[in-house]
Amino acid sequence: MPRPSTDPARAHRRPLPPGTVVGVLADLLDLVLPVACAGCGRQGRSVCAACGLAAAPRPHPAAPSPCPPGLPPCTASSTYGGPVRSLLVAHKDRGQRAARPLLAEALAASVAVAAANVPWRAPLVLVPVPSSAAARRRRGEDPLARLAARAARRLRADWPGVRVCAVLRPARATTDQRGLGAAARAANLEGAFVATPAGLPVGAFVVLVDDVLTTGATLAEAARALRAGGCAPAAAAVVAATARRAAPPGTPPRRDRPALA
Numbered sequence: 001m002p003r004p005s006t007d008p009a010r011a012h013r014r015p016l017p018p019g020t021v022v023g024v025l026a027d028l029l030d031l032v033l034p035v036a037c038a039g040c041g042r043q044g045r046s047v048c049a050a051c052g053l054a055a056a057p058r059p060h061p062a063a064p065s066p067c068p069p070g071l072p073p074c075t076a077s078s079t080y081g082g083p084v085r086s087l088l089v090a091h092k093d094r095g096q097r098a099a100r101p102l103l104a105e106a107l108a109a110s111v112a113v114a115a116a117n118v119p120w121r122a123p124l125v126l127v128p129v130p131s132s133a134a135a136r137r138r139r140g141e142d143p144l145a146r147l148a149a150r151a152a153r154r155l156r157a158d159w160p161g162v163r164v165c166a167v168l169r170p171a172r173a174t175t176d177q178r179g180l181g182a183a184a185r186a187a188n189l190e191g192a193f194v195a196t197p198a199g200l201p202v203g204a205f206v207v208l209v210d211d212v213l214t215t216g217a218t219l220a221e222a223a224r225a226l227r228a229g230g231c232a233p234a235a236a237a238v239v240a241a242t243a244r245r246a247a248p249p250g251t252p253p254r255r256d257r258p259a260l261a
C-alpha cells in the first residue's frame with residue numbers, strides 16, 4: 001500500500017501542543033498552505049472525500065484469533081488497512097489533527113454499538129488505554145485521550161452523562177509492540193497497566209477504548225488491570241481492527257501496527 005506522499009517538512013513535523021500559541025499558529029498554517037490528504041497523500045484537502053468515505057463508520061463485532069483471555073466484547077468501525085491505517089498513523093504518530101474528527105466519529109459509532117445494552121440510567125464511561133510517558137513526551141499530547149474526549153462529545157446527544165475517565169496508567173515500561181507476535185505481545189504487556197478506579201461513578205458501564213485492535217493483548221491487559229482495581233469493563237470499542245485470522249505456526253509476525261502508545 002502506498003504511504004502518504006506528504007511534504008516531508010510537514011509530514012515529519014513534531015506534534016505541537018494544542019491550545020498553545022504555537023499550536024494555534026500551526027492550525028492556521030494548515031488553513032493557508034497547500035495540504036495533502038492524511039489518508040492517501042493527494043494534494044488539496046487534509047482528508048479527501050475518498051478517504052473520508054473509506055473511514056466512514058461501519059460498526060461490527062471484532063475478535064482476534066486467537067482471542068486472549070479476558071478480552072471484553074469488542075466493536076470496531078473499520079478494518080485496519082488502506083486509508084484507515086494511514087489516517088490512524090498520521091493522527092497518532094505524526095500529530096496530524098485533521099484526521100481526528102473523522103476518527104472520533106468512528107470511535108463514537110463503535111462505542112454506541114458497544115453500549116447498546118447499557119442499563120437504564122447507568123453512567124456510560126470511556127476508559128482510554130494509556131500512553132507511556134515517553135510516547136506522550138514524543139508526541140506532545142496523548143492522541144487517544146484526545147480522540148476519546150471528542151468521541152464522548154459526539155455521544156452526548158444520546159448519553160448526556162457520558163464521560164472519559166483516564167483511570168489506567170502504565171505500571172512499567174514496555175517495548176514497541178511492532179513486529180511482535182500474539183504471544184510476545186501478551187508477554188510484553190503482562191502487568192503493564194495499573195488502575196485507580198476510585199473516580200469512576202458507581203454502577204458505571206465501562207467501555208475500554210483504543211484506536212486499533214490487533215492481537216487484543218493491549219485491551220486484555222487493560223481489562224485485567226481494571227478488574228484488579230475492582231471494576232470490570234463491560235465492553236471495548238476501537239476505530240479499526242485488523243482482519244486477522246489464526247496463522248499457521250512459523251508465520252512471520254506482521255509489522256502493520258502503529259507504535260504502541
Ligand SMILES: [Zn+2]
Nearest residue numbers: 037040048051
Ligand atoms: Zn485521501
